[in-house]
Amino acid sequence: MQTATRTFRLEELAGALGLAFTGNPDCSIRDVGTLDSADPDAATFLANPAYKPALASTRAGVVVMKPDMAETFNGNALLSANPYADWARLIELLRPQPAAAAGIHPSAVIADDAQIDDSAHIGAQVAVGAGVRIEARAVIGPACVIDDGVCIGESARLVGRVYVGGGAHLGRRVIVHPGVVIGADGFGLAMEQGGWRKVPQVGSVRIGDDCEIGANTTIDRGAIEDTVLEHDVRVDNQVQIAHNVHIGAHTAIAGCVGIAGSTRIGRYCMIAGASGIAGHLDICDSVIITAMSTVLDSIDQPGEYGSGIPARPHARWKRLLVRLGQLDEWARRLRRLEQSNNNGPSRHE
Amino acid sequence: MQTATRTFRLEELAGALGLAFTGNPDCSIRDVGTLDSADPDAATFLANPAYKPALASTRAGVVVMKPDMAETFNGNALLSANPYADWARLIELLRPQPAAAAGIHPSAVIADDAQIDDSAHIGAQVAVGAGVRIEARAVIGPACVIDDGVCIGESARLVGRVYVGGGAHLGRRVIVHPGVVIGADGFGLAMEQGGWRKVPQVGSVRIGDDCEIGANTTIDRGAIEDTVLEHDVRVDNQVQIAHNVHIGAHTAIAGCVGIAGSTRIGRYCMIAGASGIAGHLDICDSVIITAMSTVLDSIDQPGEYGSGIPARPHARWKRLLVRLGQLDEWARRLRRLEQSNNNGPSRHE
Amino acid sequence: MQTATRTFRLEELAGALGLAFTGNPDCSIRDVGTLDSADPDAATFLANPAYKPALASTRAGVVVMKPDMAETFNGNALLSANPYADWARLIELLRPQPAAAAGIHPSAVIADDAQIDDSAHIGAQVAVGAGVRIEARAVIGPACVIDDGVCIGESARLVGRVYVGGGAHLGRRVIVHPGVVIGADGFGLAMEQGGWRKVPQVGSVRIGDDCEIGANTTIDRGAIEDTVLEHDVRVDNQVQIAHNVHIGAHTAIAGCVGIAGSTRIGRYCMIAGASGIAGHLDICDSVIITAMSTVLDSIDQPGEYGSGIPARPHARWKRLLVRLGQLDEWARRLRRLEQSNNNGPSRHE
Structure with missing residues (x-):
């Protein structure tokens, strides 16, 4: 609008x-x-x-x-x-944003037992499943799909074309941008007799008050318990949040970040763009991850962490890659030099 | 549901x-x-x-x-x-998942010549194009778009808001999560007189039985022949599979992976999160790629491969980047030391 | 079709x-x-x-x-x-692509004051907002959402399930693939009293003639002024283009690239897959970025740049990571060797 x-x-x-x-x-x-x-x-x-x-x-x-x-x-x-x-x-x-008109667009398909507050706005081409609850002044923009048993909090705004999967709970004033998928199944697979068996994902997703979720971001449902975003978590576009992840209040996550399953991230963290965080880690409060970094270990001290490598002119970068491949050999050459210098191997080695 | x-x-x-x-x-x-x-x-x-x-x-x-x-x-x-x-x-x-009720929701738009099995379920706000075939017990969730000539196999389940482009073929029991786009045009461009000319993409996509495709993943149609996933391929969220890619049976691909055009990946491979695989490569069976790695060369031996760099405290990482930039100079210093030691240049150099 | x-x-x-x-x-x-x-x-x-x-x-x-x-x-x-x-x-x-039939599908929901050319095609399940203008021969495929005040140029084609946010302007012959979100809010946040305050994003998006936008790509609206793609920009799937970015004509951007806010990219650039470009940079014309590189600095010379590291067998890569961690110590050992050799510290140091 x-x-x-x-x-x-x-x-x-x-x-x-x-x-x-x-x-x-x-x-x-x-x-x-x-x-x-x-x-x-x-x-x-x-x-x-x-x-x-x-x-x-x-x-x-x-x-x-x-x-x-x-x-x-x-x-x-x-x-x-x-x-x-x-x-x-x-x-x-x-530039005050006008309140969306209360009411349900005639093209919307609403399950008989859905509870929709009279002040809520349900846009064109929406589908709302059984047992859904949509609270006061919430806005469900065009072409959203709200699956069975979902609860959308007061004054939340799903801009349009959002998918919310079964049983998810979105808090008050949450903003969700187009293309977001909340509550798809997590990636749970067991190998059995040479093929994969899907492990049913029976947790859901809980998103706290005042969170904002960027376009085309995905937040999977938990395997057993819920995937959780505490309040005031801010997530940019195209972020992947896997099953069982727990993100602390006031944490901000920039575009294209991926967070693997069961990782816990603290409060007031800032994750810069395109970084990846491995699964089953524990990241404490007030951690900053710089752009395009790979987090493979838990972090228990606040501060800034990273592993992104700035691009250089290609010829220089290719020479540097050759040098990287030589480091093993250099280790031997360094040691040999030290021995022939009668220094013996360095005590740092 | x-x-x-x-x-x-x-x-x-x-x-x-x-x-x-x-x-x-x-x-x-x-x-x-x-x-x-x-x-x-x-x-x-x-x-x-x-x-x-x-x-x-x-x-x-x-x-x-x-x-x-x-x-x-x-x-x-x-x-x-x-x-x-x-x-x-x-x-x-x-937690048995109830079978979706057979039938077509009145809000769905179905082309006259689409063949939809009586036991299939077509949800609210769906659009089904000309010549589509939807087989027994298949479930097409709300707001899916099934373009002309697509075939959806027996007991396949498109959870909701999935797009399947013209002529694609999905096997039996395939599960496709919301936001997935199957069969968009591949990225084919020819430079002509200083501008780009689009190369029409006339292949399609074939997805074998028992595959599962995660939320917001994209699988492009082939340029000439089809993009292919063999049976039991498991793909997580936000994965990009470019035109002409061929993925072997039982391979699992974690979130945020990108696979460039015309690459072949073998059977029983595991690609960890956020890795990228360049185009026109051949990856043999039983290869494991670790998280956030960049695969630029074909791989002909099973085993584990990677190039992800674990994040460190920022000050330490910045110093390490300085060291990286010095490696060329170090190569000269090492050689000079060896010469002055009368060792002559190392035979490893 | x-x-x-x-x-x-x-x-x-x-x-x-x-x-x-x-x-x-x-x-x-x-x-x-x-x-x-x-x-x-x-x-x-x-x-x-x-x-x-x-x-x-x-x-x-x-x-x-x-x-x-x-x-x-x-x-x-x-x-x-x-x-x-x-x-x-x-x-x-x-394989001539048949022109889409002119007209508006009866299931489409069109605002009263939208101006739709008689030769345009509006597909099933579409929602078109107030003040929208859709020009001659434009095709709006199934399940697209066109928000208020958008203008879609002559012969543009939105394949299906595209979201175009308020006020965006798409040029002539633009092709937009499914899942694309144009004009979602940029990621603008101010910290205030320990919590985030959303900074309203009041710019929009302008996309020049002959651009093509790949599936599930996101292009955010500008914070104050518009996010701009000049003409003939070609963007692959799952690319993230943040607010205020400006991309020059004829530039091609491969899949999974992320471009952070307010960065300017020149004409005839080529950005390979999964690279990330930081915010507030200026990249000149005719720059090539190789795959999975991290661009953290402006570039003022045409040419090829990169920082992607090719994957190696895991054991070799792990050893190399150990070597990387030793570089600080090696710097000391090199200097000590040089001093004991009576060469004094290298003049390169």
Whole structure:
């Protein structure tokens, strides 16, 4: 659905945000932009000091920024201790998202015993299974499939074309983007007489309040117990979360990450893009994994971890790969040199 | 659809599974759990010896385990040579999945000439194209799209929101999870006068009996001939299988793996999560690829292969990256040391 | 939809393609195949010289190839300066794709104010939002969701089950494969009082003419301005393109690549499979990234770059990982050897 647009005087905007401001209180603000692109009727923000040089030439009507950054700024400023968060609040004011109309679209197919709150919105082409419960103000966008026994919490929003498998429970204000599959079977297989036997997956998925799940992400149901995301977990696009994984509150996971089965991740972790985390590990709170890293061992100390290798010009990289292949031989050569130097083998060896 | 629950006396359960048991034949079993969580009316299993310590404190009504593990166990045990496979069979007994009701949901759109067996189930919001054949007891879950000329084998189950492209053939008992796309065009492009020309992809996809395809996985149609999965191939979530790939029977592929075009993978291979396999390769039978590895060459010997690098604390990893960049210089320094030692260059160089 | 089949005499085919030929002008061609599989009534092609040995035994009715390759060939040949591109044109002749019938399927749900050209095709189970514009001959396949304010260009084809989010603009002849999500929210989060606040994403997505987007790929809407693909960008399956990314014309991106937010990629780049490109980078024109590489820095020189490590037998790889862990110690040992050799520290150090 499209967002509306509202106009504020700078003074009103500052009041609505609870922020001090400098400059012309009557400046009219009705749009948003970047430091480079914002017009004189648009707001923008400065959070990353690296962009400070762009301040000199910005035409923006107002800039949300820290008070110290504003000291040398001639334009209008909204003074904020946390400019990026206040920027988010400013956009919410200027572009309020209209509430979806309550009611069930006539093309939706709803099981007789589903309980759908009167204030909920069920979009076109939706299918809702038996025993489903959809709570107040929840929005089920077009073409979603909600399988039997699912519960969708108050004010949750499934944007469209989301699949939620049997028995899953989504908390309040959860946002789920298109293409997401919650509650598909985990990958459980037993080898028997030379072939695979599927191990039925009888757990489900529980997603806490205020989680957000990015497009085409998959979260498998648990094998026996549930796969769990605590509250305020934020997951980007194309992330794979396998069965029995447990993710702590406030953890953020960037695009293309894969988390294998039964791994526990703590609170306030940040997993950068395309990293992989092996199964049955325990990652403690406040761990940062850098991009394209491979986590093969549990981590019990907060901090930053990684194994991503930055790309180089191909010829240099190929030579480096040759060197890697020589390391075994180098180990022998080093030792031989040390012996012939009468140093004997190094005590570090 | 939700699974039902049944209750068994231990003696009955052992009989149904064809297993010997120890303990109280009248113990009533109606649930499943883990060694840690199972209640006295629940079954659990012990397959991985690492979990043996949990046996001492389990409250489970019965544990499926190997006879030698059971020797020192005081609780009820189902004695199995293959506990994980028998565990799967036990769940099938306790939580039988009800057969989907035969028939076509009124909201489904079915081409006039589609042949749908009377025992098949076609769910809500489904679209079935011209010339499609859906065989006995097949289940097409909600919001699936079955394009023209597709054949879905006996007892296959497309859980929901699956896309199957023109002419694809799925075998018997195949299970396809939500979000899967079978038979999209492969990535075939010819450069012509400074722009790309699409090379039409006229092959299709053939998937053998008893395959299982995980959520949001993609399997492209062949460029000329078909992309093929032999029988009992098991594919996890978010796997990308490019055009003309051929995967041998009983091979298992974990989440987030990518397999580039025209590669052949043998039987009984296991590809761990997030690995990538380049195009036009030949991987023989019984190859294991470890997690997050990059396969750039054909493999003609069974065994385990890999190139994943375990993550380390960031400061240590950054220092190691610096060392990597120095290897070329080290090669020169090593040689110079050897020369000055009158050893001459090593014969290994 | 299924493709039709047509039959040509070789002479006619050569005329239609504007190519010279050698061999029997009356040879009847009605199918396509590979050098190995083509029947005597089928065409095939030879573009990669590595496949030249297969020429000797091919039974194909005609082979599209370069004139110099044809000199020693006894069969029928279509002589082409660009065999792979002419092969694409040949398939288009033999397997013309029928135009989709104009009109709106009765099961589609269309907002009252959507403007849909009379020549456009809207398939079964589609949902089209308010203010949408769908231009001449565009095809919206089954189960697509087109959100409010989207514009779909002339002759564009959304194969089926595609999601296009609010306000996105797709150019002429764009092809979008199933499972694609265009215009989901980017991953914008501000930490505030110990929890995440969502930063509303108010940009959209613009996709130029002649782009092709592979199955289950995701392209996020911009945070403030639009995410942009210029014309003739070709994207394979399961690619993640984050908010504010800008991709230049004629760039091709293979499967499973991830591109983080605000990165700019030039024209005529080729990104091989499963590579990751960090955010806020600038990649110049004509850059090639090899498979499974990690791009962490901007690139300002055309050429080939990479950091993928080819898999080795596991025992050898594990030993190499041990060596990697020893490099810090080796640095000390090398220096000590150099000092004891009275060479002093190397000037390269």
